[in-house]
Amino acid sequence: MEGHVAGNLGAAALVLLLAFAAWRVRGSRRGRERFGEIVRRRPWASAVVALYLGVALLDSFAWIDAAAPGTVAAPRSLLDRVFPADFGERSYSAPLADAEFYGGEPLAHPGRHLLGTDILGRDVLHLALGGARVALLIGGVTSLLAIPLAIAFGVAAGYFGRRVDDVVFFVLSTLASIPSLLLLVALVMVLGRGTLQVCVALAITSWVGFCRVVRGETMKLRELDYVQAARALGVSDARILARHVVPNLGHLVVITFVLTFSQLVLSEAILSWLGVGIDGSWGQMIDQARDELARDPVIGWNLGAASAALFGLILAVNRLGDAVRDVLDPRTLRERAG
Amino acid sequence: MKRIAAALALAFAAACGNDPYPASDAASRVLYVPYAEAPKTLDPQVAYSVYDHEVIANLYETALEYHYLKRPFELIPALVEAVPEPQPRADGRIAYRFALRRGVRFAADPCFGLGTPGATQREVVAADWAFALQRIADPKVGSPVGATFAKIVGFSAFAERLAQLREREPGFAALRIDAQYARAGPVEGIATPDPWTLEIVLGEPYPQILYWFAMPFTSPVAWEAVAAYDGEAGRPRFAERAVGTGPYRIAEYAKRRRIALERNPTWWGVEHAGAGAPAAVYPIEGEPGDAEAGLLPDGVAGGPLPFLDRIEMRYEKELIPSFTKFAQGWYDRSKIPKESFDQAARGGTLSPEMQARGMRLDRTVMPGVYYVGFNMGDPVVGHAAGERGRKLRQAMSLAIDAPEFLRVFLNGRGIPAQSPVPPGLFGYDEHYRNPYRQVDLARARRLLAEAGYADGVDPATGRALRLTFDTGDPSVQARLRYEFLVAAWRRLGIDVEVAATSYNQFQEKVRRGAYQVFFWGWIADYPDPENFHFLLWSEMSQTRSGGPNSANFSDPRFDALFLDTRARANDAARLAGIRRMRALLEEERPWIEMFHPEDYSLSHAWLRLAKPSGMTMPVHKYWTVDPAARAAARAAWNQPVRWPAYALGALVVALLVPGVVTYLRERQ
Numbered sequence A: 001m002e003g004h005v006a007g008n009l010g011a012a013a014l015v016l017l018l019a020f021a022a023w024r025v026r027g028s029r030r031g032r033e034r035f036g037e038i039v040r041r042r043p044w045a046s047a048v049v050a051l052y053l054g055v056a057l058l059d060s061f062a063w064i065d066a067a068a069p070g071t072v073a074a075p076r077s078l079l080d081r082v083f084p085a086d087f088g089e090r091s092y093s094a095p096l097a098d099a100e101f102y103g104g105e106p107l108a109h110p111g112r113h114l115l116g117t118d119i120l121g122r123d124v125l126h127l128a129l130g131g132a133r134v135a136l137l138i139g140g141v142t143s144l145l146a147i148p149l150a151i152a153f154g155v156a157a158g159y160f161g162r163r164v165d166d167v168v169f170f171v172l173s174t175l176a177s178i179p180s181l182l183l184l185v186a187l188v189m190v191l192g193r194g195t196l197q198v199c200v201a202l203a204i205t206s207w208v209g210f211c212r213v214v215r216g217e218t219m220k221l222r223e224l225d226y227v228q229a230a231r232a233l234g235v236s237d238a239r240i241l242a243r244h245v246v247p248n249l250g251h252l253v254v255i256t257f258v259l260t261f262s263q264l265v266l267s268e269a270i271l272s273w274l275g276v277g278i279d280g281s282w283g284q285m286i287d288q289a290r291d292e293l294a295r296d297p298v299i300g301w302n303l304g305a306a307s308a309a310l311f312g313l314i315l316a317v318n319r320l321g322d323a324v325r326d327v328l329d330p331r332t333l334r335e336r337a338g
Numbered sequence B: 001m002k003r004i005a006a007a008l009a010l011a012f013a014a015a016c017g018n019d020p021y022p023a024s025d026a027a028s029r030v031l032y033v034p035y036a037e038a039p040k041t042l043d044p045q046v047a048y049s050v051y052d053h054e055v056i057a058n059l060y061e062t063a064l065e066y067h068y069l070k071r072p073f074e075l076i077p078a079l080v081e082a083v084p085e086p087q088p089r090a091d092g093r094i095a096y097r098f099a100l101r102r103g104v105r106f107a108a109d110p111c112f113g114l115g116t117p118g119a120t121q122r123e124v125v126a127a128d129w130a131f132a133l134q135r136i137a138d139p140k141v142g143s144p145v146g147a148t149f150a151k152i153v154g155f156s157a158f159a160e161r162l163a164q165l166r167e168r169e170p171g172f173a174a175l176r177i178d179a180q181y182a183r184a185g186p187v188e189g190i191a192t193p194d195p196w197t198l199e200i201v202l203g204e205p206y207p208q209i210l211y212w213f214a215m216p217f218t219s220p221v222a223w224e225a226v227a228a229y230d231g232e233a234g235r236p237r238f239a240e241r242a243v244g245t246g247p248y249r250i251a252e253y254a255k256r257r258r259i260a261l262e263r264n265p266t267w268w269g270v271e272h273a274g275a276g277a278p279a280a281v282y283p284i285e286g287e288p289g290d291a292e293a294g295l296l297p298d299g300v301a302g303g304p305l306p307f308l309d310r311i312e313m314r315y316e317k318e319l320i321p322s323f324t325k326f327a328q329g330w331y332d333r334s335k336i337p338k339e340s341f342d343q344a345a346r347g348g349t350l351s352p353e354m355q356a357r358g359m360r361l362d363r364t365v366m367p368g369v370y371y372v373g374f375n376m377g378d379p380v381v382g383h384a385a386g387e388r389g390r391k392l393r394q395a396m397s398l399a400i401d402a403p404e405f406l407r408v409f410l411n412g413r414g415i416p417a418q419s420p421v422p423p424g425l426f427g428y429d430e431h432y433r434n435p436y437r438q439v440d441l442a443r444a445r446r447l448l449a450e451a452g453y454a455d456g457v458d459p460a461t462g463r464a465l466r467l468t469f470d471t472g473d474p475s476v477q478a479r480l481r482y483e484f485l486v487a488a489w490r491r492l493g494i495d496v497e498v499a500a501t502s503y504n505q506f507q508e509k510v511r512r513g514a515y516q517v518f519f520w521g522w523i524a525d526y527p528d529p530e531n532f533h534f535l536l537w538s539e540m541s542q543t544r545s546g547g548p549n550s551a552n553f554s555d556p557r558f559d560a561l562f563l564d565t566r567a568r569a570n571d572a573a574r575l576a577g578i579r580r581m582r583a584l585l586e587e588e589r590p591w592i593e594m595f596h597p598e599d600y601s602l603s604h605a606w607l608r609l610a611k612p613s614g615m616t617m618p619v620h621k622y623w624t625v626d627p628a629a630r631a632a633a634r635a636a637w638n639q640p641v642r643w644p645a646y647a648l649g650a651l652v653v654a655l656l657v658p659g660v661v662t663y664l665r666e667r668q
Helices: A003-027 A029-041 A043-060 A078-082 A124-160 A162-177 A180-191 A195-222 A225-232 A237-273 A282-288 A301-328 A330-337 B002-016 B050-059 B110-114 B126-137 B155-168 B177-184 B223-228 B319-327 B352-356 B383-399 B402-410 B441-450 B476-490 B503-512 B530-536 B556-566 B572-588 B627-637 B643-667
Strands: B030-035 B064-066 B075-077 B094-099 B197-202 B248-254 B258-263 B310-315 B333-335 B360-365 B368-374 B414-416 B466-471 B495-500 B517-523 B591-603
Touching: A003 A029, A003 A043, A029 A043, A029 A301, A043 A078, A043 A124, A043 A301, A078 A124, A124 A162, A124 A195, A124 A237, A124 A282, A124 A301, A162 A195, A180 A195, A180 A237, A195 A237, A225 A237, A237 A282, A237 A301, A282 A301, A282 B476, B030 B319, B050 B248, B050 B258, B050 B310, B110 B223, B126 B155, B126 B177, B126 B197, B126 B223, B155 B177, B177 B223, B319 B333, B383 B441, B383 B476, B383 B572, B383 B591, B402 B414, B402 B476, B402 B591, B466 B476, B466 B503, B476 B495, B476 B517, B517 B591, B530 B556, B530 B572, B556 B572
Parallel strands: B030 B310, B466 B495, B466 B517
Antiparallel strands: B064 B075, B094 B197, B248 B258, B258 B310, B333 B591, B360 B591, B368 B517, B368 B591, B414 B591
């Protein structure tokens, strides 16, 4: 399957998922209240996250035009189509400049590159916006891999205890005792370069913390009266897990997802800086700009755009994450009620 | 209290000057240069990097050297009386007879007590040359050039005998090194009929062997030094201790801080100054333009070398601080950091401020070439694709704009290459324009259509022709360069994908022959076009022999021309052969020649007679400095700026006063 077709399908699935979530939230009174509460608490952060999400989705739907003869037909996304087809310059140009940065030759699109162009003459604004999709991909795919893993092991360890708990906890402690950055780099070296590979590596290093939380929560749930009652009535373990334990972990999943998301995006930036990241990410733009800062005169727009985009997303997601935790976590709910 | 005030005053006075050197050196002819990387070894048979040779070239000498001023490079006799002529023998072997210069002595060193008790010096004899060549063969020494000298008759056999003896006889490896070599027996093709004659016999014609006698690998070495400096019982290793014949000797060797070289008082050029040997005096003539460049001033030509009393090399890991110290006058010569390039030397000329300070920009084209190569063993782009492959390569060559590549990525430091042979070498033709190295997209598209890939569409798949660009450098910086190439090919409708893997994985791909398009470079060992053409010789093919012909180019016509031109002197027939090879490569396109790299360095006005070379050769003995001009410039450029100190002092006082006032008030 072609890459862009998979991208389209993934994006479509995401849209459907979002629509389904919205429908469910609208459907229940409690859902509407909580969603309204989150937005009320963090209006700006919500808007920014929605904006990033929108840009990322725009960049996710791509198709190939009937190729003009003698050109390589490449898929262009909705975002790409916002910019003119041939928007490149020959090399660096400053934001809104009329001439090239070095040499001063006239540009093909004078005054139209809001954030300038990079060494290959590509529009920096376009590159920075394109990074949103990669960030979303990293956070999304990694969470999809890590969360089921963490739930499976955490629930098993917390519910069955004893030997299972020993084994799971041994694995957790072992993974946690390896410096995560070293482990990440080693994993990428072993798995090879590529988006999925980096996500797998990130998932392997990031599920540990969440697994611990799930384990603790399950241990608590196991002792609750209704679980004990179900057990006394002879209900099978599988049924108890499915009916009573896992559904009660829902709020944890949402909170962890939001909080690890920004962590994952940051980790990828560090990986990119070490030369093993994902193509088109902000981290890679920052890596690319490494020696531009030492130039004289300085070229700062590349680094600035990528850093600002990264910073904006992470700040907004973290702010939103706080609100999500406050609203969804039963403990904070109880505190507020009390 | 008084003492504190005095100490403060002293510290303040010291802070006012930034002179890192002792004042006593200000008036002497000392050269100050930075070095970014310490030499890995001073062992002349092992050292191969530029950083090693920069130091070694002053300490050891070779049989032949390059003429300091003339270009193309010309060999002159150094430790020999004359450049030897090849003497063909009846059995097809070729002999070279070196008449060694008499009265050449190793620099004074206590190690010579090993041979004659109490001796500190010894004359260089033919046996020392043979010893050096035997060391190249010795597998334990680890010389990187053993394969080249294997052309000497019996060279490999000697290495095998030595290895066998070491393996079989228990006590052999503990013997002194000269005894080991004596037991292993002489190399058949190395003879020393008398102490001042060295004869080497090659199994096949290889005129380029003489260039190897201009490189430190063949420098004569004293067995006493190798035996004495074995790195055991507190003795230094031979790699850290130089006992050579050069014009300089080591005064201090603190690799991570400072390397200081001083005049060798017993250098043969000084002791036999009257002889006027070419390598011991400043040249009388150069190439056109040298006189105008101030390289042949009156009173210097024919004068005895060396001019400098001392060479002070300081370790500077980072280029930017090193460049700053150069700008302040503390170094006499410097490279230009990439980052400061646009400020210092835009468009190939110096900035007005630097010109006003009398600085000089030396540009020299390195004897090297960077190219995009096709793997000719590949079924799509290689030999197997026949005419289609050739037209595809021609079309791809026509799409790449080398001048633009140089401008974007290298600040224009380099000249676009038209053929593998770089400027300064025999066979380079500055008027030659390779018809496939000019951008012509219309013609490229025509060729592509003729190759059966109309508009870049591969008839087999009905889509854009898909090729892979393989690289072992996954860094973003490298990736940008390859994106430039890929973008150019996209304009033809060819879809080239960059496959960046780790270097090991790339090596593995190369070993298996599973690669299509790649980017590579080569810097010459010696100034002869053979050193470039052999990169395309089928015998050197990467997949067949693991040689440096990474393009796996294999063409009997080229091989015949290569073997013919290799064995010839630089005559008209050789030139004609080189032209024919050029025409062949032009048509076949195993390479898309990109550029010959250019080296930019800056010198101060007081550094004189420094001609850039680009080759590894002894240069410092020809250089000189004007200490008076340097001292004046340093004084003028390093006026202390005192106001920040005063401002800081005022700030401290301002911060203290309220405290003191409060304290006094409280006490009352």
